[in-house]
Amino acid sequence: MFRKLFIFAFIWPLFVYSQDKISYKVFYNKDLEQNGLKVQVDYTLQKPSDTLSFFYANKNWGENNLFNALSISKEDNPNITFEILPEKNKIKVNMNKGEKISLIYHIKQDFKDPGYKTFNRPRINNTFFHVLGKNLFIVPRSFTKIPEDREFEFFIEWVDFPPKFKLHNNFVTQIRKQRIKTSLWEGFYNSLFIGGDYRFHSFKIKNKPVYFVLRDQWQNGFTDDFLFLNLKKAIQSQRDFWEDYDQDYFTVMMTPTVSQKDTLFKGYSTKGSALKNAFMIQGTNNPFNSKNSFLYLMHHELMHEWIGNKIQNKHEELNYWFSEGFTDYYTYKNRLRIKDISMDEWLKLFNSEVIKNYWNNPQRNMPNYRIKDDFWKSGDVEKIPYRRGAIFAFWLDNQIMLKTHSKKSLDDLMRELLKVCTEKNVKFTDELFLDLAQKYLSMDISYFFQKHIISGENIDLLKEKWIDGFEFKMMDGIPQLEIDECKNIKYSID
Structure with missing residues (x-):
């Protein structure tokens, strides 16, 4: 009996995984501007059914009413009936009972060029297309209810695209038949598909x-x-x-x-x-x-490959002080390190883009929990974690260098954080970060963190200690960093 149960337990996961396959055919048309990208989705159900619901996001990355870019016709699908429910991100399909479903739909550009403020809607014309994966491919709604790290197999065939119409995406280049094995949200739906000139x-x-x-x-x-x-x-x-x-x-x-x-x-x-x-x-x-x-x-977004992707937030907006703020800090610091900007240019940028912009933000003292709620509603709120986090990163960088006599810096902490998150497969939390900070500083900074990052009170930059050669002075009511050029400043050196 035990052996039979063991064999079943071994086979069952393979059976379940084998069902998590879905295939698409994307068809070329000479008039893509008028007809859009025609997509045929084929899916084998786990058991016979006469209904199936597909997921399509009506809101995505700041864009609303994305169902306006999707069309399904009875002419393309004579053997099924369907109901489109944008408010539920849902396409409900009724069909003859069976184990397979094939559905044809079109994705079109639903706005007229020029679209100065349009960034994340499908762009499709006769010259090129540029469509996020989430806006191009529908999936069974059951896929969206499976654990986030679960991998699926997606098969895509690009049909009748001429050789000069080049195809490319963030999984492979210039391939007309591709197999993508990845998770849904962080993989297949965190993607971009382009083609054309x-x-x-x-x-x-x-x-x-x-x-x-x-x-x-x-x-x-x-x-x-x-x-x-x-x-x-x-x-x-x-x-x-x-x-x-x-x-x-x-x-x-x-x-x-x-x-x-x-x-x-x-x-x-x-x-x-x-x-x-x-x-x-x-x-x-x-x-x-x-x-x-x-x-x-370019430097900011590339840095997100590590801060945000490999070091991944557990609480998303609540952790933006880190994923956006520390990314911003290292955007400037890395450019200085590789001599993309001079020390003088770095100083001007840090004073104006980070400190001055933060002090001039009327919402700068907003507590962190409110940033989570209002981040996507206000430009002023959106910028708070960038600047607040960057100033905190600068403070912490200086404290580690002071403590270790410049033998270590925030750079070392960040590389260790990357190692912890990837090797132990854990996500970023405030607690994880504070534990590492305590290791490098030999002191608990939880109160400082609570006061300035969580509650939003300004750091008194004039009273804090900085490495030799750095000093803050108040100018027109805003603290500004000054550098003593006579000092041998060890800041951007590893």
Whole structure:
């Protein structure tokens, strides 16, 4: 009896996993702008049924009413009936009872260009497409109820796309039939699929490929050489900093939201988002393109591969003081380390972009629990954890250097944190971080943390201790860091 039970226990997980496969066919059409991307989804049910519900997110990454980009017709699906329920993120299908379901739907661009403020809706025309995985592929709702780390098998075939219409995503490049084995939320739905007139550049780190893929001719000095060389420098330096070369595949994808040669639209807006094995950049392409803004964005988003992805928040917005604040801090510090900016430039940026912007924010003293509730509702609130966390990181970096006589710094703590989270498979928490800080400082900073990070009270920068050569002075009611150039400042050295 025991042996029979043991065999069943061994086989059952394999049986369950074997059912978690789903396949898609994405079809090319000469008039993609009018017809969109036609997608056929095929799924084998675990047991015969006459109904099945699919998941499609009506809200995603700041975009609402995404069901406007999805269409399903009776003509494409003559043997089934369906009900579309956007308010429930749901497509309910009725069919002849069986073990298999095949459904055809279309994903279209539902806004007219130019879309200056549109970043995360499907972009589809006859020249290219740029669609987040979550906005392109529907999945059975049962997939969304399985533990987050559970892996699925997704099969995608790109049908009839001409050779010049290049295909690329954050799992593989230039492959017309692909198998993706990954989790749903952090993998398949944390993705971007692009195709069309994209240009490809690549290099290797430790024999592992990194791709830079972009389209259109960018203005104001954004040549392919400028973009690619700075990207290569940033990726190499960050992997060297973390001493982490495990990533087998990585890609950066850059798509303009709007391209204009004239100065009719004077705004400059660029956004970046970290994805699985990748990050994407989108921005207005016009004579106002800013190299400094681009370099900041690139270093910030690349740093999220570790702070945010590999060191993953357990409590999301409640931990943004870390995932966004420490990412911002290392955006500036890493650029200084690799001489992308000078010490004087770093000082000006840190004083203006971090400290001054924080002190001028009317919401800066908002407690952390309210940031969680209001983060996506207000630009002022959204920026609090970036600046508050960066100032705290600077404080902690200095305290560790003071304690260890510059033998160690926050850099060492961060690398140890990465090792703990990846080797022990744990997520980031305040408690985990405070325990590590205590190890490096030989003191408990819980009260300081509670007062300034959780409750939101300003750190009195003028009264705190700093490494030799650093000093804060009040200027127009705002503390500003000053550097004594006569001192041999040991700040950005590992």
